[in-house]
Amino acid sequence: MSNKAGFLNLSIANILSDEQSMLTQARIRLLFYGLWVVFACVGAVFLSVLYSHEGALVAMSGGILVTVVMLFKYLTWKGDWKLVAHILLVMGTLLNLADAFIIFQKIDIISIQLVLLIIIFSFYMLGQNWGLLYSLANLSPVLMFMVYTYNNIYIINIRPVHLDQFTLILCVLANFVVMVFIHNHFYNAFLKNILELKRTSEEQTRLNETLEVAIDKAEKSSHAKSEFLSTMSHEIRTPLNAVIGMSNLLMMGNPRKDQEENLEILKFSANNLLAIVNDVLDFNKIESGKVVFENIRLDLPELLNNICGGQIIKANEKGLVFKLKIDDVLRNKTLIGDPTRITQIIFNLVSNAIKFTRQGFVEVKASCQEQREDQVTVRFSVRDSGIGIEQDNLKAIFEPFTQESITTTRKYGGTGLGLAIVKRLLELKGIQMQVTSKPGQGSEFWFDMVLPLINEVAQEPVVAKVKAVSAEEQEMSDLHILVAEDNMVNTMLMKKFFSKWHVRSTFAENGERAVEMMSYGNFDIVLMDLQMPVLNGFDAAMEIRKMADHQKAAVPIIALTASALTDIREKVFSAGMNDYVAKPFKPDELKEKILKLVHHRSARRHQPVE
Structure with missing residues (x-):
């Protein structure tokens, strides 16, 4: 209800609000205008019975007129339409019972109209439960009265009232006018509701279409962002791989003090640039929910x-x-x-x-x-x-x-x-x-x-570590590695690292060439760049896994990637590769993963067959 409604309010606008449903507003309008119609109809009946000098009917119709005025005032003041509806229905029920049992002592067309009016009004205004209650409260006594009078067992000492023909016609007309008004009002409300639902449905359909277009654009935008980040990552990391890798190699070559300082500055600046790139990529991973925590x-x-x-x-x-x-x-x-x-x-x-x-x-x-x-x-x-x-x-x-x-x-x-x-x-x-x-x-x-x-902490003696390092170097020197890499700078860099590790290596300039070399060569492990011409690393890895020679098909494959795609891990493993190393790679990390996969393959080869 609007805050503008008060005791002196006579406007329906002040008791309607946007928060109310369309049905509630229709019910309030029915009461507001319906009370005017009832007042007019009962007023006409009142004048008729007043002219006929029917004292009981004059008192009853006058009481109804006063009640209608009071209810209208209460509705426009408080806006409590439910209470007004209940009062009207209770009053109508009592009137119906009084007409049948006391005033007219018979069931005539007016009684039937009154019952129908109460049934219609109760269902429209208060819903199914209250509608059933008021319907039964009016139908049961009427049917009971008809049964009693049929067997001539109804006896009452009060003399029934007889209406003249004009008043009877006027009462019938008044009841029909009220019923037509109720039906007409709710038919219009129902029609408006249907049209509103249709309009809302059409608007919802348009909104859904707009939303689908927006979602499609958002998905394309997200995909484009990921592709852009992947491309930029690859383009930035590739030269950084060379800068940081060459810095590491030069520092491993016992440089002079002044050279070492220059290399430290070079490496520090490259790592700073890499840190900025990693920050952007990591944030993108976190926002997309693709971060995986290790244990x-x-x-x-x-x-x-x-x-x-x-x-x-x-x-x-x-x-x-x-x-x-x-x-x-x-x-x-x-x-x-x-x-x-x-x-x-x-x-x-x-x-x-x-x-x-x-x-x-x-x-x-x-x-x-x-x-x-x-x-x-x-x-x-x-x-x-x-x-x-x-x-x-x-x-x-x-x-x-x-x-x-x-x-x-x-x-x-x-x-x-x-x-x-x-x-x-x-x-x-x-x-x-x-x-x-x-x-x-x-x-x-x-x-x-x-x-x-x-709780258990393994203490590893220093001597054991030294032995492990020497054994590691010996094991690396026994390996033959196939490297699929199209970037000449990266190829040169890896050759220098392998030279330091005393590793035999063979290089393929694209994925197709790598598959070809695997078909006639024997390698302990494959390092596979992902973005290569002719045949990319994913497809090359899948081709290797399809080889008829089971030993070659099972060769460990490590992906070398400078990509920033958040689902790169899943793509690498889906293609049949065993692990991946991000560029710029850390030499120790690459060496550790190579040895781990070689050890695993060797252990599987020597497992007894049951």
């Missing part, structure tokens, strides 16, 4: 020392004191987790701390909050004495491509993706990042991570 053994102190190793140099170059504190409880414990993602999180936090700290310190801390038999809760925190963050900006810094202000971006640089990646990675594990900061005094970022615990 492998990790030595937390060693991992943190590796993460902070390069960062200490950056901090010292700025004159900052770098502190790494690891709880003694965490030492000599083997935990289960994802070292790649932990590295990514801590590295981003530490890089930010160093970037935004001009003087003072940066502290990285790992402390044991709770230890159980099978798990440990570790609190990781990164604290600095940097520029700090305003309280109003604490949420904004975790948004992608956002820093605290434009001034901060211009002064310190960066993509603004680091903290967004950290926050989303932690949220995927159900962990919340906590921040405390004061402008000009520094910030602290911390979170608690539950890591499964392995």
